[in-house]
Amino acid sequence: MVLALMTLELRFQAHSLKDKRKVVKSLLSRMARRYNLSVHEADYHDVCNRACLAAAWVGANSEGARRVLEGVIALAEQAGAELIRPEIEFY
Known part of the structure; x- marks a missing residue:
């Protein structure tokens, strides 16, 4: 069994926090639905053009986690x- 943890720092076009919420909420929903993982916004809550997302996934092997x-x-x-800095850890 493998636990994969990932943080993604993202930069995108948004001119207000309302625009950012719309983009981030949509992205979080698509990630969770498509890949069956737990994901949330972890940082940069008050910055309108950046987001830090944290995701966790549990699976049978590391190859599946990488995919x-x-x-x-x-x-x-x-x-x-724009992906600024992805960090991935396996346990």
Whole structure:
């Protein structure tokens, strides 16, 4: 059994906190639904063009975890976010 933890720092186009909430909420929902993982906004709550997302996934092997996390990164990039710093840990 593998536990995969990931934090993603993202930068994107948003001119207000309301715009940011719309983008982040949509992205969190798509990530959780598509990849069946737990994800939330972990930092930069009051910054309108940045977000830090934290995600956790449990699976049978590390190959599956890597595929899921690569998919999460791709989903963030498809949403128009610039990936600043991804951090991935396996336990």
